[in-house]
Amino acid sequence: MQGKLFLLPNLLDETAISDFPPSVNMVVTQIQGLIAESEKSARRYLRRFFSHDLMTQMPLRLLNEHTEKSELEQLLDPMMQGETWGLISDAGLPCIADPGSDLVFLAHQKGIFIETFVGPCSIIMALQLSGFSGQHFTFHGYLPKDSNQLNAKLKELEKLPGTQIWIEAPYRSPKMLETLKAVLNPTTLLCIASSLSTPEQKVVTKMISQWKNSSLGKEPAIFLISGTIPLIKNNL
Amino acid sequence: MQGKLFLLPNLLDETAISDFPPSVNMVVTQIQGLIAESEKSARRYLRRFFSHDLMTQMPLRLLNEHTEKSELEQLLDPMMQGETWGLISDAGLPCIADPGSDLVFLAHQKGIFIETFVGPCSIIMALQLSGFSGQHFTFHGYLPKDSNQLNAKLKELEKLPGTQIWIEAPYRSPKMLETLKAVLNPTTLLCIASSLSTPEQKVVTKMISQWKNSSLGKEPAIFLISGTIPLIKNNL
Numbered sequence: 001m002q003g004k005l006f007l008l009p010n011l012l013d014e015t016a017i018s019d020f021p022p023s024v025n026m027v028v029t030q031i032q033g034l035i036a037e038s039e040k041s042a043r044r045y046l047r048r049f050f051s052h053d054l055m056t057q058m059p060l061r062l063l064n065e066h067t068e069k070s071e072l073e074q075l076l077d078p079m080m081q082g083e084t085w086g087l088i089s090d091a092g093l094p095c096i097a098d099p100g101s102d103l104v105f106l107a108h109q110k111g112i113f114i115e116t117f118v119g120p121c122s123i124i125m126a127l128q129l130s131g132f133s134g135q136h137f138t139f140h141g142y143l144p145k146d147s148n149q150l151n152a153k154l155k156e157l158e159k160l161p162g163t164q165i166w167i168e169a170p171y172r173s174p175k176m177l178e179t180l181k182a183v184l185n186p187t188t189l190l191c192i193a194s195s196l197s198t199p200e201q202k203v204v205t206k207m208i209s210q211w212k213n214s215s216l217g218k219e220p221a222i223f224l225i226s227g228t229i230p231l232i233k234n235n236l
Numbered sequence: 237m238q239g240k241l242f243l244l245p246n247l248l249d250e251t252a253i254s255d256f257p258p259s260v261n262m263v264v265t266q267i268q269g270l271i272a273e274s275e276k277s278a279r280r281y282l283r284r285f286f287s288h289d290l291m292t293q294m295p296l297r298l299l300n301e302h303t304e305k306s307e308l309e310q311l312l313d314p315m316m317q318g319e320t321w322g323l324i325s326d327a328g329l330p331c332i333a334d335p336g337s338d339l340v341f342l343a344h345q346k347g348i349f350i351e352t353f354v355g356p357c358s359i360i361m362a363l364q365l366s367g368f369s370g371q372h373f374t375f376h377g378y379l380p381k382d383s384n385q386l387n388a389k390l391k392e393l394e395k396l397p398g399t400q401i402w403i404e405a406p407y408r409s410p411k412m413l414e415t416l417k418a419v420l421n422p423t424t425l426l427c428i429a430s431s432l433s434t435p436e437q438k439v440v441t442k443m444i445s446q447w448k449n450s451s452l453g454k455e456p457a458i459f460l461i462s463g464t465i466p467l468i469k470n471n472l
Contacts, residue, residue, distance in 0.1 A: 007364050007365070018257060018258040018259040018262065019257050019259050019354045020257055020258075021254060021255050021256055021257040021258075021354070022256075022257075022258075023252070023254040023255050026254065093360065093364060094364065095363070095364040095370045096360060096363065096364060096370040097370060097371060098370070100370070101364075101366075101367055101368060101369055101370050101371075102367070104364070104365065104366070104367040105366075105367030105368070105441065106367075107367070108367050108441045114365055114439070115365075116361050116364045116365055118255045118257070118354065118355060118356045119354060120354045121357060121360050124329065124332060124357050124360060125352050127331070127332065128243050128329060128331040128332060128336075128337075128340070128352045129243070129340065129350055129351075129352055130337075130340070130341075131337055131338070131340040131341030131342075131343070131344050132337060132341070133337055134331045134332040134333060134334070134336070134337050135333060135337075136374075136375065136377050137374070137375055138372075138373070138374040138375075138398075139372065139373055139374075140372060141371040162374075203350070205341065205344045
């Protein structure tokens, strides 16, 4: 009798504790073990739901960029024995711009019951707040680091229909904005959603030409450009 | 002094009331009016948070597929007077596969403060549960209805990198599955996530050839195909 794998949301910011719906509180207390990106983030997560003793006793396993495909099967062993485990990422939703999808794929094949729970998704929050189309959008993860490849990729994304979304490491955010100002068409609409769900949250949508005198700090940021021009753009 | 526009989540299913995080409960009671797809869904939404009297007194405005672009400015009038209004869609998150993004775009230009709140997003839940890549994915909304155009579109999507996601009207779900079985490559991975967040929720991921003897009811469903073959596909 196979067990269960619960895809549990994590907060985007430690202060946003009221972003956990009651359904998450109810379900976390059922888990018998937790798969996380690091032991530190696992313990921090569990502390919100369990006493110190239960928190330290909870079995943990790691799934991160160092995990080999060959190790995934082992991660599912407790669930093959009928146990219920949780999967979290360091922030937001597991499997979305974060590890987890290969594990879920394998869990499907093994007949493990998989369930997910409502929580914060920074990509979707940024898309809602941008004012860009949520009827047709693509998330690209990280764009190439090499500057020639990045420039070519940006020129390609600018021509695509719908909303194009990507992320960048916080320390590279300022450079990304400078590149966008240099490479994109002056009339392309760019939205930058930074420090989402923190007190410093900021979402700005304007044309590249209007970004000229703006800069961006080393903040976690989501970048969005709109290929399909909103009909009301003329009002800008 | 401009007011505020709150993008409020709605439930995917009426029974899933514990999917509202406390942050939503706190913020809904601050609104002075609500923009919704229909009056019926607005009243049903408000009933969860307000007394009968307050619910019936709440000012409502409609934003749906019949709303002209020229009417959007009027919708923002109360916020230009300093009021705080909410925006909901019939299910899930406003602006995501639902109306709202043009209104948010215009609100940005008018300097209205815009905030969003955590809630259920069926596209993201389906993507998490599929086991397909959440590092690179595209949501296409509805695909063409015309069968020649649909077939051509599916052949095109099958060649794209990352996960391709679309929706279909529930009464057309059975026909969509039949089309996919006829048109797609036998080794293409198809996930169908149906009746999400209801007691009938079902998520099945397998190759087209393995869908041969399966059918689908007239259920709300999200369709996902994977262009990048997971390394563990060989285990299927």
